Amino acid sequence: MSVYTQLTNDQFAAFCQRFGVSFARAIPITQGIKNSNWFIQTTDDVDGAHSYVFTLFEERPPEDIEKMAVILNQLDGKLPVAAPLALIDDEGLDSDKNSDDKRYVIHYDDKAITLVPCLAGSHPQQTTQAMCHEIGASLAVLHETLQQLQPAEEYGVPLYPWSDVRDREMQFMPGDEAKLMSDIWQSYTDLPLATLPKGLCHLDMFADNTLWNLSLNNSQKGEERLTGLLDFTEVSVEHYVMDIAITINDFCTTWGDAEQGESVNFDRNKMAAFLQGYESKRPLGNDEKRALSVMLAKAAVIFWLLRLNVIHYNRTEGRTGDNIMVKNPDLMKRLAAYHWAHVEKPQNNTVFVLLGNKVDNQVVGVFSNIMQAEQAREKLSNSSEFAIKEYTLDQLS
Numbered sequence: 001m002s003v004y005t006q007l008t009n010d011q012f013a014a015f016c017q018r019f020g021v022s023f024a025r026a027i028p029i030t031q032g033i034k035n036s037n038w039f040i041q042t043t044d045d046v047d048g049a050h051s052y053v054f055t056l057f058e059e060r061p062p063e064d065i066e067k068m069a070v071i072l073n074q075l076d077g078k079l080p081v082a083a084p085l086a087l088i089d090d091e092g093l094d095s096d097k098n099s100d101d102k103r104y105v106i107h108y109d110d111k112a113i114t115l116v117p118c119l120a121g122s123h124p125q126q127t128t129q130a131m132c133h134e135i136g137a138s139l140a141v142l143h144e145t146l147q148q149l150q151p152a153e154e155y156g157v158p159l160y161p162w163s164d165v166r167d168r169e170m171q172f173m174p175g176d177e178a179k180l181m182s183d184i185w186q187s188y189t190d191l192p193l194a195t196l197p198k199g200l201c202h203l204d205m206f207a208d209n210t211l212w213n214l215s216l217n218n219s220q221k222g223e224e225r226l227t228g229l230l231d232f233t234e235v236s237v238e239h240y241v242m243d244i245a246i247t248i249n250d251f252c253t254t255w256g257d258a259e260q261g262e263s264v265n266f267d268r269n270k271m272a273a274f275l276q277g278y279e280s281k282r283p284l285g286n287d288e289k290r291a292l293s294v295m296l297a298k299a300a301v302i303f304w305l306l307r308l309n310v311i312h313y314n315r316t317e318g319r320t321g322d323n324i325m326v327k328n329p330d331l332m333k334r335l336a337a338y339h340w341a342h343v344e345k346p347q348n349n350t351v352f353v354l355l356g357n358k359v360d361n362q363v364v365g366v367f368s369n370i371m372q373a374e375q376a377r378e379k380l381s382n383s384s385e386f387a388i389k390e391y392t393l394d395q396l397s
């Protein structure tokens with residue numbers, strides 16, 4: 001379980017009071033690795049029920065959590081999210097602020113505290129194709145809905161400097177692992193990143209950040225329904241296809257534990273179901289579809305680094321003990337290797353030539369990979385009149 005900061009019952013009662021909630025009991029939450037979380041029973045709750053979740057954000061500064069509260073309120077009603085309660089007192093409310101400007105965050109020792117409704121449902125141990133379809137559609141709704149918040153950069157938190165973590169961690173890796181990481185990174189950098197659509201993204205939509213009505217009855221009938229999307233602390237402006245890759249990586253993979261040899265089984269049928277769900281709400285562009293295989297590998301690399309980074313910080317900050325949960329970086333490394341094996345690699349001795357069919361096969365351009373050639377063709381107004389042919393260098397000489 002991850003509870004890094006201890007609070008007394010008196011403190012819980014005083015904080016809850018500021019949200020208009022009458023505190024009875026706090027129960028530490030066992031999942032989660034970033035923040036301290038408790039279920040809150042109120043004096044009105046009966047039979048062990050708990051109405052709220054109390055979170056003390058250990059890493060993100062309070063300004064970031066204020067932005068997250070706006071994002072959650074924007075999504076409320078469109079997706080099953082837990083929007084933070086507004087403070088009922090006006091302590092700290094700037095006198096020049098409009099009275100409609102609600103505040104959702106308590107500042108405690110430079111950390112943020114929120115109180116949100118407790119959503120029903122449970123975390124899936126395994127996913128089905130139907131669930132992948134539903135989470136795909138929900139992610140597309142999230143991308144579309146958050147386009148209303150502009151300029152997007154003002155609502156997202158800064159992206160974590162993963163290249164710094166890469167440089168630190170690569171020094172300690174075996175050569176083959178470091179090569180895998182740098183090859184994937186290079187291939188990502190070679191993508192036409194400037195043209196891929198961007199916007200506010202969740203960036204951590206793992207199955208353990210979602211809740212579902214998974215009663216035996218529902219599961220048997222294939223009627224699992226999404227009841228909660230959680231953990232919006234990473235929302236940032238990113239390429240939508242990166243968010244898609246992050247979500248696919250967890251929802252479409254069966255992760256084996258130590259007894260199962262830490263196997264990593266990626267299911268391409270689940271991925272097809274996910275993409276079908278996503279495209280039912282937001283069709284993907286051709287450039288996004290082409291970028292997906294590299295993005296899947298890059299997304300796995302980011303979570304490989306994220307998990308190494310958690311271990312690094314736990315060590316440097318002396319966080320030890322049974323109440324600290326760490327996820328296995330090696331599983332993400334294996335997934336990165338799997339995806340990398342499926343990425344079409346540019347052949348060093350091959351070029352892709354864009355030819356105008358109607359004008360004596362006139363050469364319009366020569367490209368080192370097919371993605372670049374297809375992109376160039378799409379930019380031509382009469383693109384259907386042009387063909388791409390693959391040649392080895394000796395054929396051209």
Ligand SMILES: Nc1ncnc2c1ncn2[C@@H]1O[C@H](COP(=O)(O)OP(=O)(O)OP(=O)(O)O)[C@@H](O)[C@H]1O
Pocket residue numbers: 002029031032033034035036037053082116117118119120204208209228230231233
């Ligand atoms: N509104 C809610 N309703 C029900 N359960 C919740 C709610 N919010 C959080 N939880 C529970 O608390 C757990 C931890 O919450 P959360 O994922 O936000 O924490 P975290 O420390 O940021 O996690 P992680 O680092 O793993 O992403 C969730 O997995 C879920 O079980």
Ligand SMILES: N[C@@H](CCO)C(=O)O
Pocket residue numbers: 033034204206303306307327
């Ligand atoms: N979803 C992350 C946890 C931190 O947000 C992981 O599986 O490593």
